[in-house]
Amino acid sequence: MRALLNKEMRLAASILSYLFLGFALMALIPGYPILCGVFFITLGLFQSFQNAREANDIVYSALLPIAKRDVVKGKFLFCMFIELTGFFVMAVLTLLRMTVLSGNAVYRENALMNANPFFLGAALLLFGMFNLIFVAGFFRTAYKFARPFVSYIVVCFVLIGLAEALHHVPGLEALNAFGFEHAALQLSLLAGGAAAYVLLTWLGYRLACARFDKIDL
Amino acid sequence: MNIVELRGVCKSYPAFRLREVSFALESGKITGFIGRNGAGKTTTIKSMLNLIHTDGGEIRYFGLPLQGHEAEIKQRVGYSTGTVSWYPRKTIRQIAAITAAFYPDWDEEAFRKYLSLFGLDESKKPIELSEGMKVKFNLLLALSHRAEVLILDEPTSGLDPFSRDELLELFQTLKEHGVTILFSTHITSDLERCADNIVYISKGEIRANCSRADFMQNYGKEGETLEEIFLRLEREARA
Numbered sequence: 001m002r003a004l005l006n007k008e009m010r011l012a013a014s015i016l017s018y019l020f021l022g023f024a025l026m027a028l029i030p031g032y033p034i035l036c037g038v039f040f041i042t043l044g045l046f047q048s049f050q051n052a053r054e055a056n057d058i059v060y061s062a063l064l065p066i067a068k069r070d071v072v073k074g075k076f077l078f079c080m081f082i083e084l085t086g087f088f089v090m091a092v093l094t095l096l097r098m099t100v101l102s103g104n105a106v107y108r109e110n111a112l113m114n115a116n117p118f119f120l121g122a123a124l125l126l127f128g129m130f131n132l133i134f135v136a137g138f139f140r141t142a143y144k145f146a147r148p149f150v151s152y153i154v155v156c157f158v159l160i161g162l163a164e165a166l167h168h169v170p171g172l173e174a175l176n177a178f179g180f181e182h183a184a185l186q187l188s189l190l191a192g193g194a195a196a197y198v199l200l201t202w203l204g205y206r207l208a209c210a211r212f213d214k215i216d217l
Numbered sequence: 218m219n220i221v222e223l224r225g226v227c228k229s230y231p232a233f234r235l236r237e238v239s240f241a242l243e244s245g246k247i248t249g250f251i252g253r254n255g256a257g258k259t260t261t262i263k264s265m266l267n268l269i270h271t272d273g274g275e276i277r278y279f280g281l282p283l284q285g286h287e288a289e290i291k292q293r294v295g296y297s298t299g300t301v302s303w304y305p306r307k308t309i310r311q312i313a314a315i316t317a318a319f320y321p322d323w324d325e326e327a328f329r330k331y332l333s334l335f336g337l338d339e340s341k342k343p344i345e346l347s348e349g350m351k352v353k354f355n356l357l358l359a360l361s362h363r364a365e366v367l368i369l370d371e372p373t374s375g376l377d378p379f380s381r382d383e384l385l386e387l388f389q390t391l392k393e394h395g396v397t398i399l400f401s402t403h404i405t406s407d408l409e410r411c412a413d414n415i416v417y418i419s420k421g422e423i424r425a426n427c428s429r430a431d432f433m434q435n436y437g438k439e440g441e442t443l444e445e446i447f448l449r450l451e452r453e454a455r456a
Binding site: 002003006007010011012054056057059060062063064065066068129173204214215216217 | 225263266267268270287288289291292296298301302303305306307311312315316317318319320341
């Protein structure tokens with residue numbers, strides 16, 4: 001598993017996957033749809049798939065002394081590594097906004113989503129969607145990625161729009177909690193996002209393995 | 218003893234069919250796999266490496282079916298896929314270091330020896346290599362993990378006559394060390410130089426599978442060279 005991840009990180013990955021982790025800092029931008037940071041992190045991951053295709057990485061990996069499904073596992077491990085690193089940075093910044101920056105006017109007077117556990121849960125949901133729609137979609141052919149990426153973009157921006165707007169719906173104001181307000185609700189939404197991430201990633205992995213097993217390289 | 222066995226391997230594409238391919242590789246022997254372009258050599262080799270799904274048949278290595286034992290079999294098999302360029306913008310040093318981690322039996326000494334023998338500079342990237350040097354780089358990886366079987370797809374294509382000679386010489390040395398080699402080619406002089414056995418494929422069907430001496434005796438006419446035999450057989454197959 002370590003050798004697989006190492007191969008992904010050092011041979012197959014695009015430098016942009018690492019650089020685009022910087023978009024996690026968007027969680028600090030006031031008056032900005034901060035969930036877009038998740039999209040940019042996944043855009044960085046997309047560059048690695050493009051890089052891997054140009055470098056014949058899939059065939060090279062399939063020729064290594066590993067089972068065919070391990071080729072899929074390598075890609076999922078790398079995606080999860082980048083996603084969870086991005087998530088960790090966003091979580092630290094969210095904590096900062098929930099504590100020392102919670103009274104800051106630029107964050108209080110914000111029509112868009114606040115950085116809180118609900119935001120983190122939504123971020124995990126989006127990462128899970130990337131794994132299910134794009135990564136599993138890529139393994140349908142192991143070389144075509146336009147259709148799965150466009151499908152992911154559509155779903156991603158619909159979900160971002162929804163998440164950013166939901167707290168304006170009467171009765172759902174608690175979604176935009178500041179500091180540690182509505183802690184039980186907020187933490188359960190984060191837990192829901194984490195569960196969705198695990199489920200979507202697991203489904204994506206199973207689907208990708210089944211699809212990759214059927215194709216000829 | 219047969220170390221690799223193919224039995225009734227079939228694969229259909231819209232414009233091509235591999236029909237009931239069966240042959241075996243004898244331990245410690247060099248087998249030349251010959252056929253014209255498009256005859257089915259690469260499809261057969263891809264089946265042997267589990268890169269494509271066969272429609273039927275069975276492939277066994279060391280008595281084990283490839284399906285279900287892929288990882289352990291590939292530990293003991295080396296392969297080279299001609300001039301394909303892996304990770305064109307990474308250095309040979311980087312690619313080899315990552316690849317080595319997958320092989321507990323990686324032989325750094327052999328890697329250094331073949332690096333020097335092939336005249337490869339490990340700070341170079343595949344994109345900077347000529348086609349012949351790419352073949353050598355692929356062979357370098359195949360030879361550096363103490364493989365018991367080498368499956369080489371057109372290893373001599375693109376090589377200059379000196380490098381080809383060195384490579385065929387190397388095949389003989391590896392054979393003496395007990396390595397079993399299958400190499401595909403369309404260059405008959407390669408077979409004359411080193412093949413113990415010949416597998417001849419035409420239009421997706423195995424037409425001959427025997428020792429080189431038997432092939433000359435059974436398929437050749439008096440005074441014919443190996444090249445003349447293949448040319449005649451191909452002409453007859455097309456007629």
